Amino acid sequence: MTAVRDGPRVLLLVPARTYRAADFLAAAARMGLDLVVGSDGALPLGGGPVISVRSGDPDASAALIAARCGPVAAVVAADTPMLPLAAAVAERMGLPHNPPEAVLNATDKARQRRRWAAAGVAQPGFEIVPAAAPDGVIGGAAAAVGFPCVVKAVSLSASQGVLRAGDPAGAVAAARRIRQVLAPRDEPLLVEAYLPGPELSIDGLLSRGELTVTAVFDKPHAPDGPTFEETLLVSPSRLAPRVLAAAIGTAGQAARALGLTTGPVHAELRLGDRGGRPAMLELAARCIGGLCSRVLRFPGGRTMEELVLANALGQAVPGPGPGRPCGVYMLPVPRPGVLRAVEGRAAAAAVPGVTGLTITIPVGQRVLPLPDGDRYLGFIFAEGGDQRAVETALTAARDRLRVLID
């Protein structure tokens, strides 16, 4: 007996260091897709086709794929590092894709800010300082946007290399600290006004530039610095419909301003102190990161990854279903050291409403908190009768965990 793989042939590009591989492979299996994997880490074993590619060399890898893959119905990047290659391959194959320049716009925070400024997208005031800029330039940029401000590396994500500063000296210190995170390379830094107020994320799928929203998460414990750990995400949003509609409109405008036309987007916005006009923080041409999508369910029991694959195949995708309120707690690394144990997992998993708990860093590995780290300790998932119950379950579960680092 063979597994049913009589659906369309799809090329899935999987980077070596990703949380997303298993969920995309599961989605492809559920959809019966004939999968070809391109990866810079996976080993070809002679079973299903696996093509070794280099994400840093999209042109050469696209040529290799074109020679070895055969025709496919869609190309999907499982995670950010594969986005440029996916765009290059899809362009060669004549498949719907984001323009390569749009992908670059979405992966560089300086390009994002410039494009949004040109298009009139609401966002914080910003300055971009070149790599190796002297302290005076950094302090001047911070003074220009006002205090408090936020200093960011332009190429990193997941709040890595992001620090808040309260005065010019603080901005200079933040820039030095971020350059330590980036070392040995250097790059321009983004200095932008700090926006207080409620934060939310919007996930959606673009098709010919039109955005279908798939999920909106409130972030009840959004941090105010100096580092910006994402922790609690709860969906559906409790924002007023008028505010939510404005935020969705802003996210769609932001995606189009970057030139994105196809595939998933994950937008992060703040609303201002009084729940006012939404402003863009960042936007990525992928769906929500980490394992967060596992908490979402769509009509027919479909997963976010199934929707991404369906969208790539040109199929209509549904918006959020009438599912139960749900949420995720992303466990940040509290301090540097070697992870010795995460105790209390059974007690945390037993909290009513908690549907899953996954620790994603092995015991014995060195861990780094923000602004240095790029990983979370793990993820807690929950459902509940309402959003408050979800939030209560997630925080109760988190409180039952004891993270031992030395």
Next chain:
Amino acid sequence: MTDPAVTDPAGAVAAALERTIGPTVVARGAAVRGAGVRDGVVTLEVTGSPGAVLPLAARIETLVRAAAPGITAVRLVAPGSGPGEPAAPPPGEDLAAAARRILDAEVNPAIAAHRGHVTVDGAAQGWIRIRLEGGCQGCSLAEVTVRQGIEPLLRARLPGMTGLADVTDHEAGSDPFFSPEKR
């Protein structure tokens, strides 16, 4: 009034899965859905990581039988297996031993390049259970190795195979070749 669990057991099972254990299965990296009911036996398709589902098998059966009292047994199968009879190993051939031989000859030499190793934990009713070790345990690409490498290779060689379950405790992996990062 007729009990819907009696008139539509498949619907009752699907609703119970969706309402209760489905999110837990998803959170463990897999998915389960009803494939059919025949003669009181419900067949559930397992996708993703069956190793994440098999430890829940007893809980799933209890749940399903409570939701649809006419159900007498629950089978977990790979997609496409349908509600037919369980596949058996070829006569005279031990499925686990055959799988072990194939993996040792064709897979282990390759994944040794990533400090990895795969062993056969056992086989029952056509399901082969494997365990990933070394660099494969907890690797962010382990699922690619299993689903795009090992599984199709074994299926091509072992017609009696129903499915492949990765029973590795990936969270306990101490030295994965690739660790995930949030992007």
